Amino acid sequence: xxxxxxxxxxxxxxxxxxxxxxxxxxxxxxxxxxxxxxxxxxxxxxxxxxxxxxxxxxxxxxxxxxxxxxxxxxxxxxxxxxxxxxxxxxxxxxxxxxxxxxxxxxxxxxxxxxxxxxxxxxxxxxxxxxxxxxxxxxxxxxxxxxxxxxxxxxxxxxxxxxxxxxxxxxxxxxxxxxxxxxxxxxxxxxxxxxxxxxxxxxxxxxxxxxxxxxxxxxxxxxxxxxxxxxxxxxxxxxxxxxxxxxxxxxxxxxxxxxxxxxxxxxxxxxxxxxxxxxxxxxxxxxxxxxxxxxxxxxxxxxxxxxxxxxxxxxxxxxxxxxxxxxxxxxxxxxxxxxxxxxxxxxxxxxxxxxxxxxxxxxxxxxxxxxxxxxxxxxxxxxxxxxxxxxxxxxxxxxxxxxxxxxxxxxxxxx
Amino acid sequence: xxxxxxxxxxxxxxxxxxxxxxxxxxxxxxxxxxxxxxxxxxxxxxxxxxxxxxxxxxxxxxxxxxxxxxxxxxxxxxxxxxxxxxxxxxxxxxxxxxxxxxxxxxxxxxxxxxxxxxxxxxxxxxxxxxxxxxxxxxxxxxxxxxxxxxxxxxxxxxxxxxxxxxxxxxxxxxxxxxxxxxxxxxxxxxxxxxxxxxxxxxxxxxxxxxxxxxxxxxxxxxxxxxxxxxxxxxxxxxxxxxxxxxxxxxxxxxxxxxxxxxxxxxxxxxxxxxxxxxxxxxxxxxxxxxxxxxxxxxxxxxxxxxxxxxxxxxxxxxxxxxxxxxxxxxxxxxxxxxxxxxxxxxxxxxxxxxxxxxxxxxxxxxxxxxxxxxxxxxxxxxxxxxxxxxxxxxxxxxxxxxxxxxxxxxxxxx
Numbered sequence: 001x002x003x004x005x006x007x008x009x010x011x012x013x014x015x016x017x018x019x020x021x022x023x024x025x026x027x028x029x030x031x032x033x034x035x036x037x038x039x040x041x042x043x044x045x046x047x048x049x050x051x052x053x054x055x056x057x058x059x060x061x062x063x064x065x066x067x068x069x070x071x072x073x074x075x076x077x078x079x080x081x082x083x084x085x086x087x088x089x090x091x092x093x094x095x096x097x098x099x100x101x102x103x104x105x106x107x108x109x110x111x112x113x114x115x116x117x118x119x120x121x122x123x124x125x126x127x128x129x130x131x132x133x134x135x136x137x138x139x140x141x142x143x144x145x146x147x148x149x150x151x152x153x154x155x156x157x158x159x160x161x162x163x164x165x166x167x168x169x170x171x172x173x174x175x176x177x178x179x180x181x182x183x184x185x186x187x188x189x190x191x192x193x194x195x196x197x198x199x200x201x202x203x204x205x206x207x208x209x210x211x212x213x214x215x216x217x218x219x220x221x222x223x224x225x226x227x228x229x230x231x232x233x234x235x236x237x238x239x240x241x242x243x244x245x246x247x248x249x250x251x252x253x254x255x256x257x258x259x260x261x262x263x264x265x266x267x268x269x270x271x272x273x274x275x276x277x278x279x280x281x282x283x284x285x286x287x288x289x290x291x292x293x294x295x296x297x298x299x300x301x302x303x304x305x306x307x308x309x310x311x312x313x314x315x316x317x318x319x320x321x322x323x324x325x326x327x328x329x330x331x332x333x334x335x336x337x338x339x340x341x342x343x344x345x346x347x348x349x350x351x352x353x354x355x356x357x358x359x360x361x362x363x364x365x366x367x368x369x370x371x372x373x374x375x376x377x378x379x380x381x382x383x384x385x386x387x388x389x390x391x392x393x394x395x396x397x398x399x400x401x402x403x404x405x406x407x408x409x410x411x412x413x414x
Numbered sequence: 415x416x417x418x419x420x421x422x423x424x425x426x427x428x429x430x431x432x433x434x435x436x437x438x439x440x441x442x443x444x445x446x447x448x449x450x451x452x453x454x455x456x457x458x459x460x461x462x463x464x465x466x467x468x469x470x471x472x473x474x475x476x477x478x479x480x481x482x483x484x485x486x487x488x489x490x491x492x493x494x495x496x497x498x499x500x501x502x503x504x505x506x507x508x509x510x511x512x513x514x515x516x517x518x519x520x521x522x523x524x525x526x527x528x529x530x531x532x533x534x535x536x537x538x539x540x541x542x543x544x545x546x547x548x549x550x551x552x553x554x555x556x557x558x559x560x561x562x563x564x565x566x567x568x569x570x571x572x573x574x575x576x577x578x579x580x581x582x583x584x585x586x587x588x589x590x591x592x593x594x595x596x597x598x599x600x601x602x603x604x605x606x607x608x609x610x611x612x613x614x615x616x617x618x619x620x621x622x623x624x625x626x627x628x629x630x631x632x633x634x635x636x637x638x639x640x641x642x643x644x645x646x647x648x649x650x651x652x653x654x655x656x657x658x659x660x661x662x663x664x665x666x667x668x669x670x671x672x673x674x675x676x677x678x679x680x681x682x683x684x685x686x687x688x689x690x691x692x693x694x695x696x697x698x699x700x701x702x703x704x705x706x707x708x709x710x711x712x713x714x715x716x717x718x719x720x721x722x723x724x725x726x727x728x729x730x731x732x733x734x735x736x737x738x739x740x741x742x743x744x745x746x747x748x749x750x751x752x753x754x755x756x757x758x759x760x761x762x763x764x765x766x767x768x769x770x771x772x773x774x775x776x777x778x779x780x781x782x783x784x785x786x787x788x789x790x791x792x793x794x795x796x797x798x799x800x801x802x803x804x805x806x807x808x809x810x811x812x813x814x815x816x817x818x819x820x821x822x823x824x825x826x827x828x
Contacts, residue, residue: 016746020769101791105780114802115772193626197802212607216627218803239825246827306716332430354820355434358529366519366823375828377515388528388611388816389632390804401803405790406768409780413652413660413788 003394004188007176008116008143008195014173015141017117018410023090025168029088030133032164034079035133037129040160041075047156048125055123055149057313068123068150078129083362085133088379091398092139106408111401113139115197118189120211121148122203123147128154131202132175133162138400141311143196145189148181155179186400190215197402202383220399222383225255226340227312227368230327230353231265232344235273239365241278247341247367249282253312255384256339256361256371260307260317262327265291267321272296284314291320324349328356335359335385339368360386360393418602421590422530422557422609427554428587429530433642437504439582444500444547447580448493451543454574455489461570462539464658469537469563482537482564492543499547502793505812506553520822525815526608527553529611532603533627536617537561542568545616546575546589548796548799555588557610559603561617562595604629611816616797619724634804634813636797639669639752641725641782644767645685646758647678653779654757655688658730661755661781663696667726669798670775670785672751674731675722676741679705682734685711698728705734721748742770749773751800753782774800774807 001009015089037044048070057134095113101107117140127148158177166172178185190199193216200220201211211219229247229349231240247258263271272295276286286292287306288299299318306317307330321327330338341363342353350364361371366373371394373381378396385391392401415423432440451458456779462484469479485578515521517771530556533545542560549556560568572591592599604613607630614634615625626635626678641663645654661672677685691701700706702713703718713732720731721744735741745754755777756767764778775785785808787795799805805813 016770016772019772099791101789105784106791109807112772204474213630218633218801220803236825240828250828272692327742340588348798350822356430358430358433359528359818361819361821363821366821366824366826367828369828370519370821370826371819374513377513378520389634391817392817393523403806404773405785405807407775407776407777407780407784408764409778411657412784414664414781414783 002188003092004178004185005192006179006314007178008192010173011116011141011143011176012195012272014319015113015169017171018141018174019205021139021170023092024171026090026136026139027086029165029168030082030136031169032168033133033161034082034086036079036160036164037075037079037082041072042219044075044156044160045072045154047152049153051150051237060149064123064149068125070125070153070154074126074215076127076401082129082133085137088137088276088397090137091401096403103412104410105412108144108406109403110335110406111398112404114400114402115140116195117142117400118145118192118196118199118217119143120145120186120189120203120207121147122207123299125150125151125153125157127202128157128177128398129161131382134380134397134400136174138397138399141176143176143178143189145178145181145186151181153192174381175240186333187214190217193217195269197251200383219397220383220385221387222385223255224310224336224386225257225384225385226260226308226334226336227258227339227341228260228262228264228335229341229343229368230321231264231267231271232324232342232346234345234349235267235268235271235343236345237267237274240271241274242339243343243365243367247369248279248316249314250369252314255310256368257312258316258368259309259311260319260334262319262321262329262330263292265320265322269295272318279316282314286317287315287317289319292326310336314370324352328353331357339363339371341366341368360384416602418578418592418594418599419609421592422606424587425530425555425557425590426609428585429527431529431585431643432550432553432555432588435553435584437506439584440504440550440553441500443579443582443584444496444550446582447547447550447575448496448500450574450578451489451493451496453569453570455486458489458567458570458574459484459486461566465564465566472744474563478537478563482539482567484567492540496543496547499551499794502551502811504551507814510817517826518824519826522820523532523817523821525812526536526818528814528816529554530609531556531814532559532606532610532613532631533557534559534600534603534621535561535611536613536621537563537569539564539567539571541616542571542591543575545796548794548811548814550588551794552811554814555590557590557592558604559592559595565595570580577667601628604631607631614797629677634797634799634809635801636799637669638724638750638800639671639798640674640722640748640750641670641672641753641755642674642676642745642749643672643757644676644745644757645678645681646738646741646760647680647765648754648759648763649681649685649757650759651685651688651814654685655692656827657755657779657781658689659692661783662693662698662730663703663728664783666728667759669724670782672725672730672782673723673725674733674748676733677706678741682706683709686732693730696728700730700732702732702735706732726748738766742767745771748781752798753777753785755780755782774798
């Protein structure tokens with residue numbers, strides 16, 4: 001066995017113990033983790049300072065260095081988030097269905113942990129704690145592999161969390177950090193089929209793509225959002241301006257931000273100048289089709305590639321369409337299945353949009369920015385699934401669970 | 415685009431149309447399929463006769479030839495099964511959850527089709543119809559790749575089903591058979607990520623393993639069952655004999671058959687001779703540990719490998735254990751996570767077994783043979799999932815569905 005297989009084996013052993021813990025034991029461990037993060041904030045911030053120093057020496061972009069940075073304020077917020085998770089209801093043990101068969105067999109479908117969750121993520125140390133505590137809450141042991149830029153921070157965080165686990169009588173290996181941050185360790189992790197029940201990549205499109213392509217362990221795909229808003233002929237145009245502005249500019253770097261606006265030709269002359277005016281406050285660059293540019297002279301020409309791009313920036317692609325049907329076909333072609341919206345006062349179009357668009361979240365007259373575990377009221381979010389198996393859309397605690405059938409008999413044979 | 419990509423693209427187009435069909439349209443198409451299978455039974459049986467002839471010429475084993483064979487009786491049963499599926503409730507469109515957020519957004523989680531389901535299976539032509547109609551019932555288009563031995567039969571079945579679809583105004587490409595039965599086509603199918611939403615292999619361990627290892631399309635893993643029965647110290651021994659006999663001999667070739675019996679040392683002297691006597695009627699070969707062989711002189715020595723093997727035959731591995739804990743550890747080591755049973759009158763052991771054993775189905779005092787969609791009352795079965803994501807245990811129609819969030823707003827922004 002390789003060193004990583006041995007580590008994964010220990011995590012799997014720990015998962016058997018964790019599966020038998022009560023809600024109270026898990027919540028106590030979560031509160032102990034919150035305390036430990038604060039108690040050890042000196043060591044954690046010191047480790048983080050060294051990560052920052054290394055990152056700056058290697059000339060990493062300031063925005064990325066900022067993501068990497070922990071402060072005592074940020075650490076306080078992380079600890080508070082852990083306490084919030086402790087207060088959420090425990091999904092484990094729920095009897096999801098139950099029935100008695102004609103032969104007397106009593107069959108129950110019970111919610112159980114997945115077992116061991118693998119997470120691969122990039123350079124945000126808060127994800128280390130976030131992933132670990134959501135797994136712990138759902139009785140999953142976890143094997144974590146963060147980016148090398150955050151390694152010392154992650155290590156300090158893991159040490160604090162493991163000490164908290166031990167203080168509550170839980171195995172330290174319930175939360176296990178991979179110390180080898182090489183590409184090889186990521187690749188080996190993708191093939192730990194005997195130990196991992198699922199692998200969740202959290203990060204950019206490149207990371208997710210690599211995991212989907214290479215992993216033999218089952219994967220939950222999260223993230224990429226090329227989201228559209230279709231402004232229909234009958235839309236309330238002022239409302240549409242507000243929604244587009246919100247969906248594009250309130251946080252352009254996230255996956256539920258809008259990337260393309262489709263406008264019905266009959267309202268394009270009225271709507272597009274209104275929209276441009278609102279977006280100017282954020283200096284949004286508009287990349288328009290020919291008909292858009294005939295209306296908005298400042299718009300730059302949109303290429304085919306622009307319509308396929310998740311900009312994650314203050315850039316918006318705009319296309320004028322002649323019909324509802326054309327809007328549907330455009331979205332089908334370029335959608336990543338994340339969040340799609342229609343703005344309309346036409347009942348038939350609203351219903352047909354919901355039926356025809358195949359995405360995790362389909363909106364009528366609201367901003368795509370609501371696709372989020374917090375906004376949906378889930379209390380916690382592991383990520384937003386854009387696949388159709390297991391979980392689709394914002395994933396809360398339930399999405400980190402599986403089920404098993406428990407069958408009580410009195411000697412039944414078939 | 416390759417020929418297969420073009421075919422998959424047509425199936426995807428068809429899936430958009432199918433997603434909008436009503437339950438009535440789908441049920442009418444199913445009844446038309448049942449009629450077409452009977453109306454075209456001449457052509458189907460003729461094609462099958464040629465497959466059988468080819469198989470016999472290639473010296474394929476008689477048991478396999480029998481699986482391949484269609485008769486007008488078997489075809490009648492297949493058509494009847496299609497009518498039965500038409501009568502099942504339609505899971506699509508169910509509002510699984512729904513709530514209104516404080517800001518007035520109305521969020522619904524609605525059950526929707528997966529989209530396009532890929533199936534790879536071996537030489538049983540009935541699976542072609544079975545897979546196609548379960549997909550049709552759940553509004554999924556399907557891309558089917560059967561074994562080359564059944565190709566002419568599958569082709570004739572697909573022609574009949576496609577004509578029935580067309581007669582009801584549905585796209586023929588809702589049910590699409592891959593005509594290239596080479597290994598290359600299977601491999602290409604495993605990477606059709608742009609067209610397939612899921613790939614379900616149905617067949618032997620070799621096929622399933624190849625798909626899990628190679629596919630980049632999400633896979634639902636079905637099947638392999640190394641199932642255990644633990645006869646505890648307090649078991650009702652006569653009941654235990656009946657259950658073991660049923661679980662081993664009622665149909666040894668299936669995945670929910672028992673492969674290993676673990677017996678508590680305190681009852682081994684009484685139980686094992688009783689068990690041996692019952693199993694003799696089916697000439698079951700017992701492969702025992704040393705302590706088993708001290709009691710059952712006819713038992714042959716069990717190797718380590720025997721305990722890891724799904725025999726699918728009249729062979730049973732037997733081990734004497736000293737404790738409940740030893741039984742748990744043995745099962746954890748060798749279980750494939752399919753079906754595991756404890757036979758006991760001890761309440762604490764019954765509950766602890768259910769909590770400690772990580773399998774799709776965990777039984778107390780009943781035969782493992784009940785792990786089956788029909789026995790669970792699901793009306794239809796696509797297979798038995800041994801993975802923990804998406805579906806676990808017998809999969810009915812619901813397991814061929816996904817969900818999407820539909821959000822009705824009145825201009826909400828975040």
